[in-house]
Amino acid sequence: MNSVKLEQKDIQNVIKSLAYKTTWLFVPATKMPLVAKAFNSGADSVIVDLEDAVAQADKAQARAALKSYQDSDDYQPIWVRINQASSAEFAADIELCQQLPNLAGVILAKAEQASDIESIYQTTGLPVIALIESAIGLHNLDAMAGASGIVAFSYGFIDLCNDINVQIGTPAADIIANQIRYQLILTSKVHNLLAPIDTVYPDFSDSEGLEQRAQLWSQMGMSGMLCIHPKQVATVQAALRPSDTEIDFAKRVVAEYESTGQAVFKIDGNMVDAPVIERCQRLLSKVND
Known part of the structure; x- marks a missing residue:
């Protein structure tokens, strides 16, 4: 059981180790055989998802599959996206993380409170990436940035737009997205965190649009991007390669x-x-x- 709290210097070492990780690829916990393929895609980090990619009826099965993967010979250190702190699944997710000492870290969905981040860190000893997906989360950004155990922020743009009533796919949404990026970049810099990780690009068949998006967030000073399909990995990495x-x-x-x-x-x-x-x-x- 991994209940030993990491020292602050260890958190800083985690942040340094993530500095050049640009691609973060999601795999549903219900499809654990895809983890090996995700690593083979060249992704810098693989995130096993216990949240949105897993139906409510499959949550327990997904946790069991993740536990079996960690006990297998094929295990490589992965990040795990857990359900939000207010959900009925949160306690079971945390209990699972305590049993997985070799995890790279935890990604907290719909993060809103510094106390939740600190609780995860104290309970599991694992570094935390906070996923901002609501107006409350964005409002509490500075407080969360000071929480023990946090290493970085990312954000879920569709959820955020739904919460603040922004119409996706419009020029207005682009303005809001850049404002969110700027706020995350500034807060992360002030608190010596990893530069933020950009949100997913939903259309995995649009490589040109993905390339433009990657160049945009990179030029703004963000560190990486969440990916939802293996073929996005190479596109993002190529877009970031200097001439x-x-x-x-x-x-x-x-x-x-x-x-x-x-x-x-x-x-x-x-x-x-x-x-x-x-x-x-x-x-x-x-x-x-």
Whole structure:
């Protein structure tokens, strides 16, 4: 039973380890054989879902399947999305997590209260990603960001839109989505959390739209994206891959800085100073990771 609380330095190590994980792929807990395929897709993290992807009548069976998977030789560390704290399934989900010491962490659906995050952390010892899906959750963002055990935020955009009466697929929804992203980015930065993880792109047949979405959230400073189909993984990763031109420029900037020690210089007529050097170093660290 995993009831030992992680020390804060361990939480910070978890955050560092997640820094370059860009793709988070869902698998329903009722379809555990798909977990191996999910990892084979190249996904950085796999999330086994006990919440929306599992019908109410199948919840107990799904938990049993997840327990069997952890006890198998095929086990790889997975994240588990559990049901919201106010649900009748929450206690059983937490009890299961206590029996799965090798989990990577817990994703709390419809997170709204800091106390719920802290309770999960204290009870299971596992890091928590809070999924914001309501106006109350968004309103309580700052409080949740300070909760013990939290490592990151993500959000469920359709649920949020339903809660605040925003029409999906409209220019207004795009405005709201970017406002949510900005709020999550700012709060995460202030509290030294992993940069937030973007919501799912529902149309898994629209690779062009997915690519544009991935480029958008990446340019805004988010760290990754929730995926609902294995073929989305490669599209997202390709969309985030820097061009050869960008890599070449970054290499020359870093080489010049390391060889001369100068804080300000020119490359191809462009002035380079500390922020540009830092950005180039960060780009190369991702490429070489």
